[in-house]
Amino acid sequence: MSTEPQARRAAETGASFQPVKSADRTLDVLEALAASVQRPTLGELARRLGIPKSSLHGVLRTLQARGWVRVDETGTRYGLGLRALRVGAAFVETDDAVTLLAPVLDELAARFGETVHLGRLDGAEVVYLAKRESVHPLRLFSAIGRRLPAHATALGKALLAQLDEERLADLLPTPLPRLTSHTLTDLEALRADLAAIRAAGYAVDREENSEGIICVAVAVPAHRVGHPGQREASDAISISLPVSRHSDALQERIAAALLAAVA
Template structure:
């Protein structure tokens, strides 16, 4: 190998290490980081860190705020992760549990994980009804506007939630979307006590959802399990069955993921 080729190979490997260092840094932190913090934490020249960050932004592996000053993990990592999840225990357990739930309820079942302020759909099992809520893997909806998203928020501390919404502004998707931060925190408090979250047409008009947390470790919510149904099919007895089924289903997946290990 020529000397120039050796230098290029060494530089390439070093750059790859730095990219992985950036991913690992964000994986250990809940809040966004700015350029100087990343540079300091990884002992990188600011110019080198800036170039790496811009490359990762361009590829979707990082996201930035409106001012372009702080960074966090982007959709691309979660997109890759959701595809890989098709081969993991959690996805396998979801399919097993969701199949039973659809057989019992004939309503659609979903699983989401958190991606910043969004709930990322990573698995689904559809009902046989011609009228149903249909998602696609990789779809994202705001945490505050979905039952599954609220469940994911309930696994965060109040401080972490305030950091996620520093200006306490919540976007509106439908006329029933929760836009008051205080009301959102009240709902999160009830989810922590009751173990189930709800949305009543808050992200998609005419669709109700009940969701429960999936735990991958003690007191750590890894994902959320939800059942969605059109309001046109709603009745109290079916809704009670949905709430019970989603709670039991999430516990079963949690048992398989963590408690049975």
């Protein structure tokens, strides 16, 4: 009976391979803690993850002893610990795309003086991998590691535009979550926008994830970041600017600069 959840997961993913239960659960715990807005208690976590309290207890104690999880001063609420920070930093430091595109991002940031991002598609989300700050003081707070729905960002749309209808339908959630009044939540409207992106070669997000922010992005060809065999790009770079500084002429110049940068 206790083997059922593992078998079920394996069946769901289609993979005929048995994950190590405790390792799997360790990741479940870490991801659940990362996704929690408020720090949960042991019991809450156990219910949410469908793990017996006693089993979770051992895992949490192990994570706590290693500094990956910490408890509140009350000893009753669990959150991520300091060690969890290290792997993220290490990932960014060793990622090929981040390393190879660093000078490109620097050059774009210096040229336009606006915020520059490097993002990667992960499922239906875009993860920010690198950032160069605008010279203007609009703090976006360490966005590295932050995730946003792909359909609501220029980075995401530039990457989604490469996919065919079928894969797009598989990937995107329904309904498409709305972040601002400008977010494209209608699949047909999004499809039309993606077609326009394919034609133009670059994507634009018009206040679709943050009010007042317009963003221009292009996909980075896979061979450009050391993955010659790969057909589709997984990375994209973007420049964001407030509507107050936006103009069609500037948008054209930015798009041309981005396309030249990834060529």
